[in-house]
Amino acid sequence: xxxxxxxxxxxxxxxxxxxxxxxxxxxxxxxxxxxxxxxxxxxxxxxxxxxxxxxxxxxxxxxxxxxxxxxxxxxxxxxxxxxxxxxxxxxxxxxxxxxxxxxxxxxxxxxxxxxxxxxxxxxxxxxxxxxxxxxxxxxxxxxxxxxxxxxxxxxxxxxxxxxxxxxxxxxxxxxxxxxxxxxxxxxxxxxxxxxxxxxxxxxxxxxxxxxxxxxxxxxxxxxxxxxxxxxxxxxxxxxxxxxxxxxxxxxxxxxxxxxxxxxxxxxxxxxxxxxxxxxxxxxxxxxxxxxxxxxxxxxxxxxxxxxxxxxxxxxxxxxxxxxxxxxxxxxxxxxxxxxxxxxxxxxxxxxxxxxxxxxxxxxxxxxxxxxxxxxxxxxx
Numbered sequence: 084x085x086x087x088x089x090x091x092x093x094x095x096x097x098x099x100x101x102x103x104x105x106x107x108x109x110x111x112x113x114x115x116x117x118x119x120x121x122x123x124x125x126x127x128x129x130x131x132x133x134x135x136x137x138x139x140x141x142x143x144x145x146x147x148x149x150x151x152x153x154x155x156x157x158x159x160x161x162x163x164x165x166x167x168x169x170x171x172x173x174x175x176x177x178x179x180x181x182x183x184x185x186x187x188x189x190x191x192x193x194x195x196x197x198x199x200x201x202x203x204x205x206x207x208x209x210x211x212x213x214x215x216x217x218x219x220x221x222x223x224x225x226x227x228x229x230x231x232x233x234x235x236x237x238x239x240x241x242x243x244x245x246x247x248x249x250x251x252x253x254x255x256x257x258x259x260x261x262x263x264x265x266x267x268x269x270x271x272x273x274x275x276x277x278x279x280x281x282x283x284x285x286x287x288x289x290x291x292x293x294x295x296x297x298x299x300x301x302x303x304x305x306x307x308x309x310x311x312x313x314x315x316x317x318x319x320x321x322x323x324x325x326x327x328x329x330x331x332x333x334x335x336x337x338x339x340x341x342x343x344x345x346x347x348x349x350x351x352x353x354x355x356x357x358x359x360x361x362x363x364x365x366x367x368x369x370x371x372x373x374x375x376x377x378x379x380x381x382x383x384x385x386x387x388x389x390x391x392x393x394x395x396x397x398x399x400x401x402x403x404x405x406x407x408x409x410x411x412x413x414x415x416x417x418x419x420x421x422x423x424x425x426x427x428x429x430x431x432x433x434x435x436x437x438x439x440x441x442x443x444x445x446x447x448x449x450x451x452x453x454x455x456x457x458x459x460x461x462x463x
Contacts, residue, residue, distance in 0.1 A: 084166055084268070084461035086395035086428050089134070090150055091159040096134060099151050101428050105165055110138045112164040112171055112261065114397075116432040118157030119144040119238050119246055127159070128252045135163060139173045141259050142248040143206045145432035146237030146402035152416045152429065154405070156239070162395065162430035167461065169265035172196060175249040178256040184213040187258060188220025195262040197225070202270040204261040204397075204457070205233035209245040209435035211256045213293060214449040215357035218438060221260075222446035231447040232272050232457040234399035235355070235436035240320065240406065242343055245435070269460040271393075273384025274439045276339055276453045277377025280328050280365040282310060287329075287362045293354045298364060304350045310366050319345045322352075323403040326452045330363040336441050339367065341403055341451035343435070355436045356449040367452070369407035378415035378454040382422035384442055385458035392423045393458035398431035401452045405433045415454060427458075 087110075088099035113135045121127065122144050131140050150160040164171075174194035181187040195203070203225065207217055214235055221231050236245035247257035263270065285306075289297035298306055308315040311325055322342035330337040340354045358364075378400070385393065398419065405412050420429060437455035438447050 084164065084169060084394045084459060087163045087165070088150060088428050088430055089161040089163060091130070091161070099428060101151070101426070105163070107135060108137050109165050110135045110163045111166055113138040113140045114162040114430065115140065115142040115159060116145050116148045116430065117142065117159040118148070119244070121157055121159055122246045122253045128248065131161070138163065139171060139261070140250050141173070141206060141261065142246070142253045143432065144236045144238060144246040144253070146239050146435070147405050147433035149398050149416060149429060149431040152413060152420050154412050154416065160430060162397070162428070169263060169268045169461065171264065172262040173249055173259065175257055175259045177254070178208060178211050178258065184216035185220040188217050189224050191258055191260055192221060192224025195260060199264045199266070200229060200262050201265060201268055202263040203229055203231045204263070205231060205259070205438055206247050207233070207235050207258040208247055208256050209235035209237055210242065212258060213357070214355055214436045215293065217258070218447050218449050227446045230270055230272060230440065231438065232455065233438045234432070234434035234455070237402055237433055237435050240323065240402060267462045269387060269390070269462055271385040271387055271458045272439050272456065273381040273442060274437065274450055274453045274455040275377035275381040275384070277370065277373040278326065278339065278367040278452055279370050279373065280367050282366045284363050284365050287358055287360055287364060290358050290360050293357050295352045295354065295358045296350070302350050304345060304352055307352065323406050324369060326367050326403060328365040328367050329358055331359055332361045338448055338450055339452040341401065341436070355451050369404070371408065371411060374404055374408060375415045375418050379418040379422050381454045381456045382419040385456050386422070387460060390460050392426045394461055395428050395459045396423065397457040398429055398454065399434050399437045400431070400454045401437060402433045402435060403452045404454065419456065
């Protein structure tokens with residue numbers, strides 16, 4: 084496997100210094116991460132297709148693009164895959180054609196051939212899709228037998244609409260999967276947050292799907308504002324800095340949930356994933372050093388004993404981390420690169436949700452506020 088990184092800027096294509104020699108017509112998969120306004124521009128798909136004429140082209144809008152050790156905004160970054168023995172299959176659906184996100188995911192996974200299927204990568208609309216229902220459908224679609232990772236598209240810190248596309252101009256509501264096939268490919272994963280919890284553990288007493296109304300019998304929005312103090316004045320933007328740790332009934336490990344919006348009239352909060360009644364919750368806040376250290380830990384989790392550095396690592400981090408880290412955002416990328424000896428091409432994006440199993444395994448889960456890394460090794 085050879086993965087080359089490219090950036091399109093000012094009408095010119097630029098290569099990453101780690102790129103190895105490659106014949107562009109041999110590229111079979113081009114993962115394209117870009118700001119929404121760039122993806123909305125007329126003819127953007129045609130420009131990418133002209134560069135990689137024989138590739139499956141997947142496009143995803145972001146809250147920031149990861150290109151090597153740098154973070155960009157409203158750029159176009161491409162990870163271009165050239166395979167030796169591995170093969171891929173792609174499929175897509177639109178959420179508007181289904182009654183819910185679970186059914187969309189089941190239909191989507193049904194489009195992939197299961198014979199010799201090793202791993203599935205997913206990129207989903209981040210505004211119209213319920214991430215929790217999406218991962219349930221993805222897991223059920225492969226009978227919980229395969230590694231699935233990916234993320235929800237972003238729209239900066241705007242949370243208005245997102246774009247995803249497969250082999251055409253990207254659209255709202257799109258969900259794309261890429262199936263990887265071949266016995267000589269090893270894919271590993273790691274996901275880590277690094278957020279601090281504070282306050283007493285509480286219980287969700289009223290919610291509907293991903294909309295939260297009450298915690299411990301008290302209005303959740305009022306309670307949340309109380310904990311935020313003066314930061315409550317900056318809602319809903321400041322909610323990205325104070326996510327919730329949620330332990331869902333029946334699960335041993337907590338997931339982090341980001342608030343997408345608040346409704347002052349109904350006194351409710353809408354999250355990126357479900358927050359079921361009976362879940363135990365704690366408030367969270369960010370810490371610069373712990374966030375960066377967590378990114379390095381996620382990278383370490385993807386290392387495979389006896390193998391060289393990964394041939395490629397896909398990094399999907401949360402927009403909330405980017406807002407906390409600010410000008411220090413690239414420090415978490417540098418921490419990851421150092422784990423890999425600065426030899427592994429890194430690409431990805433800041434997202435509205437990260438999809439990965441817990442670190443000990445199992446089916447994929449929807450995470451928020453994590454650095455989630457998927458590393459690829461082509462075995463000799």
